[in-house]
Amino acid sequence: MSSRQIKLGAVTMGVGGPGHHYQWLDPEIPGDASVNVNWYIEQARLAEAAKFDLIFIVDSQFITPDSPPHYLNRLEPMTLLAALAVTTRHLGLVATMTTSYNNPFNLARRLASLELISGGRAGWNVVTSGDAGAAGNFSRDEHYDYDTRYARGLEFVQVAQGLWDSYEEGAFPRDRQRRTFLDPARLHALHHKGTHFSVVGPLNVSRSPQGQPVIFQAGDSEQGRDLGAAIGEGIFTHAASIEAGQAFYADIKSRAAAKGRDPDHVVVMPGVSVFVGDTDAGAREIERELQLADQDFDRALGELGRPFAWHDFRQYDLDAPFPDVLHVAERGFRTQAEKIVQLATDNNLTLRETVHRLSAPRPTPFAGSPETVANEMQRWFEERALDGYNIHIGHPAQFRRFTHDVLPILRERGLLRTEYESGTLRGNLGIPVPENRHTLARRAAGAEPARGSVHELMPMA
């Protein structure tokens, strides 16, 4: 048995996320999949039966008619995950929530509640939002600039973590004989006063079996990587090739080490699509067919605007060089916009050619027979391009083939679990429980008995 095992997340974007405008035509996908709780429950149960670590629900707060079908009409993630918490037992439940348009107390409370509802299986994908238009939905004239939004993001997470330590273990003796519900010595206010937030606390929800939700992070810029290295216990990212994955992996792990963290406690999980067929050639055919079904030049042209703060590219001559508009992405998805502009300038592409390049069917790394896909997944994992995969569920028939045909091969090789190790997400990911800071301080002062002992309370006067 290999000691290091592949982590697996399942990403579901019901009727179709970015670049998958016609996924909803698949007869196996209900037309209302993205707002149909039963459909999500079914996907979560399939992922749990296949021993996935987690299901990941992406989110955003701004749409236009050019947004992908799933984005146009979808369930709010925490509400959805509460339903999945009571219909699954082991699966981690991870939601994207933005630090730019939330408030630390409310968000910490919602996540702490999901922690208790699920028995310690919650995760938070910390993002700062690339959709600049979200500002207009939250009483702001414009989105924060990068430095501000990432500094706010860091402070936000630190405040939430402080709030999650409001109660120590043993804070609620609930002793009927002594009429003692609370041990007030184990309840702590936060009294945070920072650049972006003032939060007194304490939070009115106690800790869960995993102590605190697992913190994931997604944002590829310099500032985003620094935030991930500082607070991310899981990193969601993209990897176009094994080499790109290795470079990102090495970078994140060394940034985390430089911050005094154990790099093994930062799990890197890029999102990937998988295409499985009876043979390699058969899989490539399925891949091409599914990619061709998503082709729509006008939709792709419209959606090109998203990284550029929903800039309208339909106004330009399609056959002129790619327009000089990088500046409009300054408060959007800048890293993604930079990559698109670089592709266009490096290759002297027109706008039309750029859209074609970005959306044209092309071979992806994880397509082939079950054996081929398993081999490639093993290679990327062993050659340290990643610690795990966020698998896009996409088309149900393909997800079935992946779980039925590919995963058993990896399991046979000792690269995947056969049973869940733990009932918590931390336990399954191998990420330690962060000890309550007040308990630690008490222990450092020599006043705390060894962990796990019963706290005896003095009777109340």
Ligand SMILES: Cc1cc2nc3c(=O)[nH]c(=O)nc-3n(C[C@H](O)[C@H](O)[C@H](O)COP(=O)(O)O)c2cc1C
């Ligand atoms: C893999 C990945 C997943 C992301 N998921 C979301 C998401 O669900 N919602 C969202 O608003 N932003 C998401 N983001 C974007 C972040 O919000 C971030 O602000 C955006 O990528 C721009 O910042 P960057 O230049 O640091 O990447 C994601 C980014 C990555 C790399």
